[in-house]
Amino acid sequence: MPPPVFRFAPSPNGYLHLGHAYSALLNADLARASGGKLLLRIEDIDATRCRPEYEAAIYEDLSWLGIAWEPEVRRQSDHLALYRDAVDRLAARGLVYPAFDSRAEIARLVAAKDATAPWPRDPDGAPLYPGFGKQLDADERAQLMQSGAPYALRLDMDAAIALAGDLAWHERGHGPDGETGTVAARPEAWGDVVIARKETPTSYHLSVVIDDALQGVTEVVRGADLFWSTSVHRLLQTLLDLRAPVYRHHSLLRDAEGRKLSKSTGATGLRELRAAGVGPQEVRRMIGLAAPA
Structure with a gap:
């Protein structure tokens, strides 16, 4: 072994x-x-x-x-083409869409919605993306991209979960509420996460799972603040056919x-x-x- x-x-x-x-x-x-x-x-x-x-x-x-x-030593900036290829593979399966809303625009919308009912938030407390980019048709998206408008590439979470099914990971450390052993992944809690941007063809979530797999990492030991991010990582690992390591989240x-x-x-x-x-x-x-x- x-x-x-x-x-x-x-x-x-x-x-x-x-x-x-x-x-x-x-x-x-x-x-x-x-x-x-x-x-x-x-x-x-x-x-x-x-x-x-x-x-x-x-x-x-x-x-x-x-x-x-x-x-x-692996430097992620040396491998941007590799991450871009992974985004293209996800896009070819209809799992990625461009979203053109700025952070300020999203914040204004959420603030207005919060006045009537609490807007759903991810495990880190950030508001979930409202999904406007998903509502644009192909022509509207093409026109905005050709205009040079900035955008983020987001994972269509509902479509991704439908393909991947139920997921879990093996935890040797502990989560915020003492979770350990086999932990059920909850990627839906993050909404349509950003996996790349116009100016950067990847994100933390995407590059970390690719790097761990290519480097043969078997044990991921990291802070408990990333515990529930593992849900997104397990989803991306499954969609990209990458081996999942064992996780050990430690106290901060x-x-x-x-x-x-x-x-x-x-x-x-x-x-x-x-x-x-x-x-x-x-x-x-x-x-x-x-x-x-």
């Missing part, structure tokens, strides 16, 4: 913080304990926010933590206000801790991970 394959897949849109350290070290510890491999993937499809200096800092911070990974580190650590809220970066004289073993103590045996 081949050894298990783990991966750590940060986005170079900011400096790594303690939450990243927890996930990276947990992956490395599990890979070492099981005799497996640890891969490093750079998820840099967001060209407006990802920067070379952040990517360089990722390598520096992980090395400082004592984490070793397989020599070849939180700040004094109870918010999960994130780049957007200015969580203390590993480089700042290093500059202050904090060492790798102290980082382990700060995040509650024992030294590996």
Whole structure:
């Protein structure tokens, strides 16, 4: 039986913080304990926010933590044609449509609807897409695309679920309400998710399942904030005939206000801790991970 394959897949849109350290070290510890491999993937499809200096800092911070990974690092920006091909395959089955509504337009509509009855929201709390793009006929879509209007390519969730049927995944960690073992997927909770945009031929949901399959990842260890995203991932894996890994979602580190650590809220970066004289073993103590045996 081949050894298990783990991966750590940060986005170079900011400096790594303690939450990243927890996930990276947990992956490395599990890979070492099981005799497996640890891969490093750079998820840099967001060209407006990802920067070379952040990517360089990722390598520096992980090395400082004592984490070793397989020599070849996969950068998503090098594989956009591969993701575009997957979108085309889904579109050929009638599962994708362009939506031309801006975020502001969607927000205004939802705000108006919320005044009369609560608008449905996805597990992250974002309002579900109202579905206007699905109501356009082929000529209207073609005219808008030819005009250069921006658009998102959305998955027709009802059609996709009808093809895929009931889905589940094997969970070795836990979900928000303690879910573990065999977990029933609920992709319908996300509505017609975006799988690509005019300027970027993929999305997190699409690229992550393709990369995990092509890299032979068998164990996905990541934060519990992505627990219900696994429903969408299982759907895409089934539609694209990709092997599903085993999942292990871990608890999130939180700040004094109870918010999960994130780049957007200015969580203390590993480089700042290093500059202050904090060492790798102290980082382990700060995040509650024992030294590996």
